[in-house]
Amino acid sequence: MVWTKALVTGASSGIGLSIVRELGRRGVAVVLVARDIDRLNTIANEHPVAAEVLQADLTNTEQLAAVEQRIEVGDIDLVVNNAGFGLDGMFIDHTRDDETNMVLVNVVALHRLSHAAAITMKTAGTGSILNIASVAAFTSTARASTYSATKAFVVSFTDALASELxxxxxxxxxxxxxxxRTEFHDRGDYDLDKFPDFAWQTSDEVALQGLHAAANGERRRIPGAVNKAMVGVIKTMPETLIRAVGNRFF
Ligand SMILES: NC(=O)c1ccc[n+]([C@@H]2O[C@H](COP(=O)([O-])OP(=O)(O)OC[C@H]3O[C@@H](n4cnc5c(N)ncnc54)[C@H](OP(=O)(O)O)[C@@H]3O)[C@@H](O)[C@H]2O)c1
Known part of the structure; x- marks a missing residue:
């Protein structure tokens, strides 16, 4: 699949920004969505082809609706639902609003924008939806209860949507x-020291894998040998053992 115009949420940093830069190298126009307008304007100015900025807080119903309407214009053939965040720690130690906002950004926004994209692209007879989940989708560990659940939703929903389409x-x-390596862990107050160097990927590596999988129309892609091996092992382990190892680690 060769795209002409992509809408990318969470385009202001990390994996989303790497996806935007790779799309720029491929000559794909972009619509950049995030809250940080200064960063988005800088990224748009650097983009080698057309770039629009659409500032939106995806926890806000009206601002999310504006992004849905932008997709419904019908000129976008790649939608990347990348915006998301996690929070390290116990469910009851976070505010109710912080926990709810995680669901609004990681699940509700992705779900509504996938709906807008699927209908609009189906009418056009072409298009790709790339939803950013996580290996956390395959575990349910303490200190990541809501985050893991949101990412499990993304994998399950996207698998079935691929079948429907x-x-x-x-x-x-x-x-x-x-x-x-992105701003994700600073924003979510994660302790990075316990994670060995070999376990990390760059956002550019992850972005390339995602775009490659979307271009091939793959249902699901786990980037990186370590992540692939980890998910492979998780799938062969009894649930109680996965939970015990995960809870001990986190
Ligand atoms: N880094 C990792 O280790 C890792 C691993 C697995 C999965 N992921 C997933 O990868 C995706 C991208 O994360 P990242 O690692 O690139 O982190 P990041 O550098 O923190 O980027 C997150 C992006 O999401 C946007 N965002 C957050 N809340 C938003 C809101 N309310 N409204 C609109 N945009 C919002 C941020 O933009 P503004 O602040 O400008 O709004 C930013 O552009 C997420 O879905 C994350 O769950 C990350």
Whole structure:
């Protein structure tokens, strides 16, 4: 699949920014969505082809609706639902609003924008939806209860959406990164010291894998040998053992 215009949420940093830069190298126009307008304007100015800025807080219903309407214009053939965040720590130690906002950004926004994209692209007979999940989708560990659940939703939903879209010219792909060097861990107050260097990927590596999988119309991609091996092992382990190891680690 060769795209002409992509809408990327969470385009202001990390994996989303790496995706935008790779799209720029491929000559793809972009619509950049995030809250930080200064960063988005700088990124748009650097983009080698057309770039629009659409400032939106995806926890806000009206601002999310504006992004849905932008997709419904019908000129976008790649939607990347990348915006997301996690919070290290116990469910009851976070505010109710912080926990709810995680669901609003990681699940509700992705869900509504996938709906807008699937309908609009199906009418056009072509398009790709790339939803950013996480290896956390495959575990349910303490200190990551809501985050893991949001990412499990992304994988499960995207798998089924891919089936529903079969034969329409539209594909849905989930990307499940593991540890990736971005602003994610600072924002979520994660302790990084316990994670060995070999477990990390760069956002550029992850972005390339995601775009490759979406271009091929793959249902799901786990980038990186370490992440692939980890998910492979998790799938062969009894649930109680996965939980015990995960809870001990986190
Ligand atoms: N880094 C990792 O280790 C890792 C691993 C697995 C999966 N992931 C997933 O990868 C995706 C990208 O994260 P990242 O690692 O690149 O982290 P990041 O550098 O913190 O980027 C997160 C992006 O999401 C945007 N965002 C957050 N809340 C938003 C809101 N309310 N409204 C609109 N945009 C919002 C941020 O933009 P503004 O602040 O400008 O709004 C930013 O552009 C996320 O879905 C994350 O769950 C990350």
């Amino acid at each position: 079969k034969g329409t010219g539209v594909t849905a792909t989930s990307l499940c990164p593991g540890l990736t």
